Amino acid sequence: MQRMKEIVDLLNKYNYEYYTLDNPSVSDAEYDRLMQELIVLEKKYPNDVLPDSPTQKIGGKIIDEFDKVVHNVGMFSLGNVFNEEELIEFDNKIRKVINNVEYVAELKIDGMGVSLEYKNGLLFRAATRGDGTVGEDITHNVKTIKSIPIKLNEPVDIVIRGEIFMSKKSFETLNNDRKEKDLPLFQNPRNAAAGSVRQLDSSVTASRNLDAFLYHYPLTPFKTHYESLEYMKELGLKVNPNIRLCKDINEVIEYIKKWTELRDTLPYEIDGVVIKVNDVTKYDEIGYTAKVPKWATAYKFPAQLVMTKLKDIIFTVGRTGMITPNAVLEPIKIMGSTVSRATLHNEDFILNKDIKINDYVYIKKAGDVIPEVVSVELKRREDVKPFVMIENCPICGEKLINPKGFVDYFCPNDNCPARNIEKLIHFVSRDAMNIEGLGERIIEDFYNYGYIKDFSDIYKLKDKKEELVELEGFGLKSVNNILDNIELSKSNSMERLLFALGINGIGAKKAKIISKQFPSLELLENSSFDELNNIKDIGPILSKNIIDYFSDDDNIRELNELKKCGVNFEYRGKKILIDEEYTNKRFVITGSFDFITRKEIKDFIEDKGGFISESVSKNTDIVIVGKDPGKKYDDALKLNIEIWDDKILKEKLGLM
DNA sequence: GCACCTCGAGTTCA
DNA sequence: CTCGAGGTGC
Numbered sequence A: 001m002q003r004m005k006e007i008v009d010l011l012n013k014y015n016y017e018y019y020t021l022d023n024p025s026v027s028d029a030e031y032d033r034l035m036q037e038l039i040v041l042e043k044k045y046p047n048d049v050l051p052d053s054p055t056q057k058i059g060g061k062i063i064d065e066f067d068k069v070v071h072n073v074g075m076f077s078l079g080n081v082f083n084e085e086e087l088i089e090f091d092n093k094i095r096k097v098i099n100n101v102e103y104v105a106e107l108k109i110d111g112m113g114v115s116l117e118y119k120n121g122l123l124f125r126a127a128t129r130g131d132g133t134v135g136e137d138i139t140h141n142v143k144t145i146k147s148i149p150i151k152l153n154e155p156v157d158i159v160i161r162g163e164i165f166m167s168k169k170s171f172e173t174l175n176n177d178r179k180e181k182d183l184p185l186f187q188n189p190r191n192a193a194a195g196s197v198r199q200l201d202s203s204v205t206a207s208r209n210l211d212a213f214l215y216h217y218p219l220t221p222f223k224t225h226y227e228s229l230e231y232m233k234e235l236g237l238k239v240n241p242n243i244r245l246c247k248d249i250n251e252v253i254e255y256i257k258k259w260t261e262l263r264d265t266l267p268y269e270i271d272g273v274v275i276k277v278n279d280v281t282k283y284d285e286i287g288y289t290a291k292v293p294k295w296a297t298a299y300k301f302p303a304q305l306v307m308t309k310l311k312d313i314i315f316t317v318g319r320t321g322m323i324t325p326n327a328v329l330e331p332i333k334i335m336g337s338t339v340s341r342a343t344l345h346n347e348d349f350i351l352n353k354d355i356k357i358n359d360y361v362y363i364k365k366a367g368d369v370i371p372e373v374v375s376v377e378l379k380r381r382e383d384v385k386p387f388v389m390i391e392n393c394p395i396c397g398e399k400l401i402n403p404k405g406f407v408d409y410f411c412p413n414d415n416c417p418a419r420n421i422e423k424l425i426h427f428v429s430r431d432a433m434n435i436e437g438l439g440e441r442i443i444e445d446f447y448n449y450g451y452i453k454d455f456s457d458i459y460k461l462k463d464k465k466e467e468l469v470e471l472e473g474f475g476l477k478s479v480n481n482i483l484d485n486i487e488l489s490k491s492n493s494m495e496r497l498l499f500a501l502g503i504n505g506i507g508a509k510k511a512k513i514i515s516k517q518f519p520s521l522e523l524l525e526n527s528s529f530d531e532l533n534n535i536k537d538i539g540p541i542l543s544k545n546i547i548d549y550f551s552d553d554d555n556i557r558e559l560n561e562l563k564k565c566g567v568n569f570e571y572r573g574k575k576i577l578i579d580e581e582y583t584n585k586r587f588v589i590t591g592s593f594d595f596i597t598r599k600e601i602k603d604f605i606e607d608k609g610g611f612i613s614e615s616v617s618k619n620t621d622i623v624i625v626g627k628d629p630g631k632k633y634d635d636a637l638k639l640n641i642e643i644w645d646d647k648i649l650k651e652k653l654g655l656m
Numbered sequence B: 001g002c003a004c005c006t007c008g009a010g011t012t013c014a
Numbered sequence C: 001c002t003c004g005a006g007g008t009g010c
Helices: A002-020 A028-044 A084-097 A168-180 A189-197 A202-206 A225-234 A249-265 A280-286 A347-352 A417-428 A440-449 A455-459 A461-470 A476-489 A494-501 A508-517 A521-525 A529-534 A540-551 A553-564 A598-607 A631-638 A646-653
Strands: A068-070 A079-081 A103-109 A112-119 A122-128 A134-136 A158-166 A210-216 A244-246 A270-277 A296-300 A306-317 A323-334 A337-343 A360-366 A370-376 A586-590 A622-625 A642-644
Touching: A002 A028, A079 A084, A084 A249, A084 A270, A084 A280, A084 A296, A103 A225, A103 A249, A103 A296, A112 A189, A158 A168, A158 A189, A168 A189, A189 A202, A189 A210, A210 A225, A244 A249, A249 A270, A270 A280, A306 A417, A323 A360, A337 A360, A337 A370, A417 A440, A417 A455, A417 A494, A455 A461, A455 A553, A461 A476, A494 A508, A494 A521, A521 A540, A529 A540, A540 A553, A586 A598, A586 A631, A622 A631, A631 A642, A642 A646
Parallel strands: A079 A296, A586 A622, A622 A642
Antiparallel strands: A068 A134, A103 A244, A103 A270, A112 A122, A112 A158, A122 A134, A158 A210, A270 A296, A306 A323, A306 A360, A323 A337, A360 A370
């Protein structure tokens, strides 16, 4: 079919031009006409459909859920700088490591990160960023995006990272369309793009007019980032045309100034500028922090500020009794949503910012989500009332306390209804007992009806099934669902229960650390202050909180009730084999070993509850020394720290 | 005793 | 996200 091939070639050429030239040689109307003709032809001759036909990109597959994808190269996030000084500091730190640094400055597209995996030049898999290690498989949807080629110009195996976004124009069209159909509107192009990519039905994604820029080649063989980008263009990948190679940080600053001004003229939204060291071979030398690479950063444009009236300051009570002042605002639209509340954190925050009731205040959205009061417009101040911290709990009336050295005030009443409800909400929450279907509203209702007061009452709800079914808004189906999930939660591993109990200062992470060393609640109950205090990352205050918790008769009674209800008290995860010689001891490894890998030593020690640290200090317990040890060995000798040579190590490992 | 980092607690709206 | 507190290292 000669004509079919002609059209396919034309359309592919057009797609390419559309994203690389300002004035493509084919008009929108002509493109649509050709597409129509092609669809008719392909219907007529389904056997002759060409593999690189653009119609093959319009998916129609509906899937049940997204598969998880483990990124074979981690997808890191970037650190942020918010002004010129911070940027110069970023540059200074890099120039301490390497001189004559060149940067690549790129527009930071406000969209959604994506990882593309090509095999033999064909798009094999596309995944979201997720937590950086595990993302979601969105291949079926990404195939519908015109600017992401299904086939590259060379048959290579390659992983490429980029950003999927929606143009300002498409966003407007989409929202106008949704308005007509009375559908909820998207807040901004980024949410629209993210929502569209996460469609189970890819024909919906196809209709959304998504676009993409690719900007990163993680395992590049090239010496510089700029060369990688050039190569990506050769492959047919769409790279943003406004990328600039900068000789030094001053050129980066120039670039930022230019785009701060031109920002609104772009057809898509940007929220800053990304700056990367051009020389890829220096990345390891410059290094990484725990979270982000040190060889790149994002300059973020200042967030949008809006002014509104602060009508009142009210107070909420958390599960710990912590009192939090909240600003009641004249509702105002900011970045797509209407805000009427914002946290004021504590008394100091309010006094430092000199916030008074009836003031006009500037609001921004921190991380584009959480509203935050930035400052007061003193020029508009009139008829204001001073802020006065309350002295009694707004719910139960108990006199508040302000522990020495604390900024926050607390309601000390263990039976405060507000606290009780918050404790129950925490107990069922996702990282705690994870009881789905038992949401905040329902907890509140059940508490007020008197069905639940203590944690264990949740497990006794099944005895009241007949009554619950009669409640307004509940039916047999919803009640059954809740009761099923309550039953399921009984078998949770100990760390969830420990976290759910809500001991002060014991969050999800600490609960897990503790559970590994005291793998049942009974063992924890019988632990001593010293044993707890010895655990790494658990100090005297948390140890005391735990001891106090288990010394309280009410708590013991409640734990017995939970046990009676059949709630699991055991830790089900990987346990530590407690061993005096290893548990909570700090090890440092130096030199090399021919009979074992470092990873194996590390696993051996960590299985017994020991820790590996990188440098020797007076807190190091044991230094393991192999062949050709480094400075760490000298440090160990100086500080008189126990040393295990390869012979001792072999004995300990049971190899001799 | 101070500087650093990690963690916990509370947080908005649809 | 932001804040303060707690833990640890120097």
